Structure formats: C-alpha cells, structure tokens
Amino acid sequence: MDFILDKLETKIELYEAYDIKSLERIIEEQIDKNKALLLEVKSVQHQVTFDPNRSKLLYTALVHFQLKTST
Numbered sequence: 001m002d003f004i005l006d007k008l009e010t011k012i013e014l015y016e017a018y019d020i021k022s023l024e025r026i027i028e029e030q031i032d033k034n035k036a037l038l039l040e041v042k043s044v045q046h047q048v049t050f051d052p053n054r055s056k057l058l059y060t061a062l063v064h065f066q067l068k069t070s071t
Contacts, residue, residue, distance in 0.1 A: 008037055011065040016058060018051075023059045030063065039065035 013030060017023035023046075031041060042064045051058040 007067060008039065009067045010042075011037075011039060013063050013065070014060065015063070016060045018054070018056050018058060020059050023061055027061060027063060034065050038068045040068045042066040 011034070015023060015026050015030070017026060027044075034040075044061060044063050046059065046061040049058050049060070050056075
C-alpha cells in the first residue's frame with residue numbers, strides 16, 4: 001500500500017450566517033484551522049441577500065486560502 005502526502009496549495013471555502021457577527025466568528029475560526037495547514041487568506045468576497053423563507057438577511061462569504069509563502 002502506498003501512502004502519498006501532497007501539499008494543499010489552494011483551497012476555497014464558503015460560509016453563511018444570518019447575522020454578520022456569526023459570519024465573522026466562523027471565518028476567524030476557519031482561518032485559525034487553516035493556519036495549521038500552512039494556508040493563509042488570499043482573498044475574501046462577501047454578499048448579502050434576503051432570504052424570503054425566513055424573512056432575514058443571509059450573509060455569505062467566500063474565502064480563498066493559498067499556501068503560505070515564506071518571507
């Protein structure tokens with residue numbers, strides 16, 4: 001049996017929440033988890049839409065992580 005280890009060079013994660021504070025907390029937690037994989041944030045995109053089923057705003061974010069470059 002072969003065991004192969006490859007580095008993750010890029011990773012995109014999507015998050016959503018019904019209030020901005022919760023979304024910020026989720027993103028911060030995931031940034032800390034991805035630091036263990038030597039990934040850093042390359043970019044963040046966010047959007048707010050209205051969810052008619054719940055009559056609330058739905059906050060979404062896309063976070064692009066990439067392999068940390070040594071400086």
